[in-house]
Amino acid sequence: MADRPRPPSQESFAWWRPAREVETTMLPRITDPPPEPAPAAAAPVVVPRQRDAETELLPRAAAAPPPEPRAPNVTRQASRWDRTVTMPVLGLAPELLALSAIGVVLVAVAYFGGRLGAAYAGPLYWAGHVLVYTPIVFRLLSRKLTGFTESFLLVMGLAVNQYLLKWLYSPDQLRFPDELQHWLSTSIVLETGRLFQPNTALPVAAHFPGLEEIGAGVASLTGLPVTASGLLVAGILHLVFVGALFMLVRSAGGTPPLAGATCALYATALHYLFFDSMYLYQTAALPFLVLAIWATRRWRRREPGYLPYAVVGLVSIAVVTVSHHITAFAMVGALGLLALADLVLPARPRRWSTVSLAGTAAVVVTAWLVFVATEVLDYLAEPVTSLLSGLTHIFSAGGSAQSLAPANPLWELVVEAVGLLCLFVLLVRAGATAIRTRERDAWQWALIAGSALFFGTSTLRFIGADGPELAGRAATFTYIPMSMLAAATIVEWRRSLRPRLWPGPLGRLTTDASWARPAPLGAAMATLLMVGARAGGWPPYWEQLPGRYLVAGFERSVDAQSVAAAQWSRTGLAEDTRVAADTNGINLLSTYGRHDTVGASLYEGPVWGLRDQQLLASAAVDYLWVDLRMSQQLPAEGGYYPGDPDTGKHTAPLPRAGLTKFDGVPGVSRVYDSGDIEIYDMRGA
Amino acid sequence: MSRRAALLVAAAALVAAGAVLWPAPAALRVPAGLLLALVLPGIALTGALFGVRVLSTVERLVLPPALSAAVLVIGGLGLYAAGVHLGRVSWTALTAGTTVAAGAAVLATRRLRRQHADPQSVTETAMFGTVLVAERERLTVRTVFWRLVPLALALLLVTGAAALAIRATTAGRQPFTALSLAPAADSVATQPNRRAVVLSVRCEENGDVGYALRVAGDDGYQQTFAVTLPPGGTWTRTLQVPVTGTVTADLFMGTTAVPYRTVHLAGSR
Numbered sequence: 001m002a003d004r005p006r007p008p009s010q011e012s013f014a015w016w017r018p019a020r021e022v023e024t025t026m027l028p029r030i031t032d033p034p035p036e037p038a039p040a041a042a043a044p045v046v047v048p049r050q051r052d053a054e055t056e057l058l059p060r061a062a063a064a065p066p067p068e069p070r071a072p073n074v075t076r077q078a079s080r081w082d083r084t085v086t087m088p089v090l091g092l093a094p095e096l097l098a099l100s101a102i103g104v105v106l107v108a109v110a111y112f113g114g115r116l117g118a119a120y121a122g123p124l125y126w127a128g129h130v131l132v133y134t135p136i137v138f139r140l141l142s143r144k145l146t147g148f149t150e151s152f153l154l155v156m157g158l159a160v161n162q163y164l165l166k167w168l169y170s171p172d173q174l175r176f177p178d179e180l181q182h183w184l185s186t187s188i189v190l191e192t193g194r195l196f197q198p199n200t201a202l203p204v205a206a207h208f209p210g211l212e213e214i215g216a217g218v219a220s221l222t223g224l225p226v227t228a229s230g231l232l233v234a235g236i237l238h239l240v241f242v243g244a245l246f247m248l249v250r251s252a253g254g255t256p257p258l259a260g261a262t263c264a265l266y267a268t269a270l271h272y273l274f275f276d277s278m279y280l281y282q283t284a285a286l287p288f289l290v291l292a293i294w295a296t297r298r299w300r301r302r303e304p305g306y307l308p309y310a311v312v313g314l315v316s317i318a319v320v321t322v323s324h325h326i327t328a329f330a331m332v333g334a335l336g337l338l339a340l341a342d343l344v345l346p347a348r349p350r351r352w353s354t355v356s357l358a359g360t361a362a363v364v365v366t367a368w369l370v371f372v373a374t375e376v377l378d379y380l381a382e383p384v385t386s387l388l389s390g391l392t393h394i395f396s397a398g399g400s401a402q403s404l405a406p407a408n409p410l411w412e413l414v415v416e417a418v419g420l421l422c423l424f425v426l427l428v429r430a431g432a433t434a435i436r437t438r439e440r441d442a443w444q445w446a447l448i449a450g451s452a453l454f455f456g457t458s459t460l461r462f463i464g465a466d467g468p469e470l471a472g473r474a475a476t477f478t479y480i481p482m483s484m485l486a487a488a489t490i491v492e493w494r495r496s497l498r499p500r501l502w503p504g505p506l507g508r509l510t511t512d513a514s515w516a517r518p519a520p521l522g523a524a525m526a527t528l529l530m531v532g533a534r535a536g537g538w539p540p541y542w543e544q545l546p547g548r549y550l551v552a553g554f555e556r557s558v559d560a561q562s563v564a565a566a567q568w569s570r571t572g573l574a575e576d577t578r579v580a581a582d583t584n585g586i587n588l589l590s591t592y593g594r595h596d597t598v599g600a601s602l603y604e605g606p607v608w609g610l611r612d613q614q615l616l617a618s619a620a621v622d623y624l625w626v627d628l629r630m631s632q633q634l635p636a637e638g639g640y641y642p643g644d645p646d647t648g649k650h651t652a653p654l655p656r657a658g659l660t661k662f663d664g665v666p667g668v669s670r671v672y673d674s675g676d677i678e679i680y681d682m683r684g685a
Numbered sequence: 686m687s688r689r690a691a692l693l694v695a696a697a698a699l700v701a702a703g704a705v706l707w708p709a710p711a712a713l714r715v716p717a718g719l720l721l722a723l724v725l726p727g728i729a730l731t732g733a734l735f736g737v738r739v740l741s742t743v744e745r746l747v748l749p750p751a752l753s754a755a756v757l758v759i760g761g762l763g764l765y766a767a768g769v770h771l772g773r774v775s776w777t778a779l780t781a782g783t784t785v786a787a788g789a790a791v792l793a794t795r796r797l798r799r800q801h802a803d804p805q806s807v808t809e810t811a812m813f814g815t816v817l818v819a820e821r822e823r824l825t826v827r828t829v830f831w832r833l834v835p836l837a838l839a840l841l842l843v844t845g846a847a848a849l850a851i852r853a854t855t856a857g858r859q860p861f862t863a864l865s866l867a868p869a870a871d872s873v874a875t876q877p878n879r880r881a882v883v884l885s886v887r888c889e890e891n892g893d894v895g896y897a898l899r900v901a902g903d904d905g906y907q908q909t910f911a912v913t914l915p916p917g918g919t920w921t922r923t924l925q926v927p928v929t930g931t932v933t934a935d936l937f938m939g940t941t942a943v944p945y946r947t948v949h950l951a952g953s954r
């Protein structure tokens with residue numbers, strides 16, 4: 001095996017040199033692989049009368065003594081096993097992927113234990129995650145990495161194993177609210193054969209049908225149910241995204257180890273493991289966002305044959321635009337940033353591909369929002385308003401409204417903070433190096449600007465109640481340049497540490513120490529980031545493991561009893577009616593039941609009174625969903641239902657009398673009872 | 686893409702379309718459908734678009750599923766705009782048609798195109814300074830076998846993890862029985878002063894359960910039923926109950942005297 005690739009230049013980020021230097025098309029033609037020493041295993045056997053040129057090339061075989069006479073059948077068997085074949089250099093990828101798969105098994109056992117409430121589940125969960133991730137990232141940063149095949153195999157194997165961690169959490173059904181909303185959209189496409197049909201669970205999704213088209217297409221063609229099709233589609237799109245990211249780094253001049261390291265570092269994004277690989281419209285748009293950027297890198301207007309890249313770029317822009325609004329904005333922003341960098345730091349010859357695609361993306365996205373998805377601005381206004389009010393509050397009152405969701409354990413917050421600090425150090429170092437060397441490459445400055453934006457959006461988590469969610473959502477996009485920059489800096493780390501900077505023990509313990517190499521140092525940092533992302537991302541710490549029912553616990557609230565009640569409501573309740581419910585009830589009734597839903601503040605008082613009667617009338621409630629387990633548990637998320645005025649302040653579960661008071665109200669019917677869940681017909685109240 | 690490859694992909698698309706459109710077992714239809722949806726159109730389009738360009742291995746692996754998905758998205762919008770019902774036939778026509786058309790484009794334009802690089806040179810390589818190293822090695826079949834054993838082990842392990850996860854979905858599951866009583870949506874009363882209601886029991890307990898049902902209402906109305914249901918079983922009956930007053934249905938499990946589930950339906954006052 002050869003040593004790790006050496007960059008052509010001694011400057012920092014030299015691996016980001018323009019793709020021309022490393023593109024395979026520009027490389028000298030390879031007609032035959034260079035002769036290599038024959039493996040020892042091939043030495044003893046020379047098969048008589050076998051005119052195999054490859055065998056004859058083996059020097060040891062040629063020099064070997066004549067074989068012992070053997071029975072004909074034995075000779076044939078031996079020749080088959082000892083025949084030589086050429087294959088890609090896999091390096092340690094098979095062994096490391098097997099080790100990573102053991103981590104997958106550990107997490108599966110942890111999930112099983114979580115369902116049974118076993119104490120071993122938590123430690124096993126973290127051990128499994130580390131085993132899935134760390135050996136692979138260590139190898140990707142190692143100098144002994146053999147090249148493209150090993151790097152790509154490790155990256156895709158890691159992506160598969162990490163997707164499995166998500167799938168193993170809930171292999172039988174979609175549970176996250178947004179996934180169920182897209183399950184409903186896809187079901188509607190399958191039933192009606194039409195797009196843009198209203199979806200009461202997520203109205204804005206009706207005008208972004210990209211994911212639903214892929215899901216419905218797969219379901220129609222395979223005959224699989226929507227859930228199975230959705231899981232398949234999400235998994236494949238997730239893998240395409242990772243492959244496209246690898247492809248993008250390669251097209252930007254990155255070596256295979258750098259491309260692999262970038263993908264492995266991106267796997268530490270807050271929402272990478274769950275949110276970005278769920279059956280959501282963002283999952284459909286993300287690969288095409290990366291493809292659009294890749295197309296701009298590959299589009300050379302002054303070279304013949306640029307048209308295919310222009311076509312892929314335009315197709316990618318179109319798919320992103322009709323698939324997801326936020327990704328569409330991110331695409332315009334990313335292409336705009338690259339175009340700006342190209343204009344400020346023009347290349348010779350000047351490239352117009354980025355400017356052209358950025359302009360096209362801006363026009364297409366704007367046209368879609370103006371003429372088709374007109375409600376998007378209203379949909380996005382709420383979180384933006386919340387953000388602005390949080391900012392206003394900071395400047396006027398010296399503080400911000402905090403998120404009302406329960407905070408993570410302290411150790412998880414510390415790990416998250418240390419991880420962010422590491423990234424910040426890498427950004428500062430990259431920026432300082434670029435300034436010192438008077439860097440003129442537009443791509444590098446775009447990366448630094450994008451990475452700075454990552455820290456800018458990370459501060460959103462401290463602003464307003466929706467801050468943490470917004471920061472996590474934004475990180476999906478801003479973490480792409482951050483992971484590229486971090487990978488480039490780590491990969492360059494060893495050379496830049498100036499060996500023998502300090503004499504004596506100080507040097508041996510620091511810059512010259514073996515731990516200061518990219519593999520151990522980078523792998524440790526990446527593991528820290530991964531643990532921080534799993535702790536601070538999705539699912540929240542209180543549902544990292546599947547288990548018994550939790551009130552207002554998102555995935556942990558979706559149990560068989562709740563689903564059965566929601567499914568019954570679709571036929572059991574009258575159509576075009578409104579149902580008041582708790583958080584989980586709203587999630588399931590709006591999707592499986594296809595009802596118009598509203599948060600219920602009817603549970604508080606122990607006795608039915610005038611206030612309840614007025615609330616019922618003002619919210620136009622026809623039916624009421626009551627989950628009696630609300631009288632046994634505090635809400636995991638902080639509130640029992642959307643708009644709960646006591647969110648984050650509950651100190652005791654709701655009184656049971658408040659949940660059973662409806663039985664005594666004249667004209668009210670209890671139409672459904674499954675023990676924990678009751679549904680009331682309130683129209684006669 | 687070579688002429689033979691283009692023909693092969695187009696033929697595969699037609700075979701897969703046949704498997705999707707004609708009744709075929711799931712073991713055949715699922716892979717055929719997946720090929721049509723996420724593989725073949727992308728391969729053909731990659732060939733048609735990049736026929737004269739040299740693509741790296743990773744580009745050849747990533748572009749086909751991406752372009753196939755794009756065909757579903759953009760083609761689906763086109764079909765919708767044309768007023769075509771999006772169903773099995775239209776999705777099959779779209780994906781198979783795109784594949785065949787792209788394959789035909791490859792064949793039609795192949796002679797007109799100028800090769801930019803010799804395909805022989807398209808070996809994925811790594812840069813080691815200025816030294817180019819081909820990433821292939823020559824091994825004996827025995828060595829290859831042992832090199833691939835860990836990958837097979839990895840596959841075995843994740844399959845085991847998947848089996849455990851599927852099995853675990855029932856672990857810690859709470860059994861339950863659901864009772865419902867709702868006005869019948871599509872039936873009318875067959876007797877005077879009566880209304881039609883639907884009474885239903887769904888059993889999700891751990892084993893077969895014997896239930897006793899008692900339905901009572903005004904004017905001395907009462908009916909009883911004995912029902913035995915297996916796990917996952919459902920029992921439904923449409924009843925004619927009094928229009929006035931409240932009708933109550935109590936479900937008893939086993940021999941207990943306390944109702945296990947109770948529902949009630951208010952009547953006109």
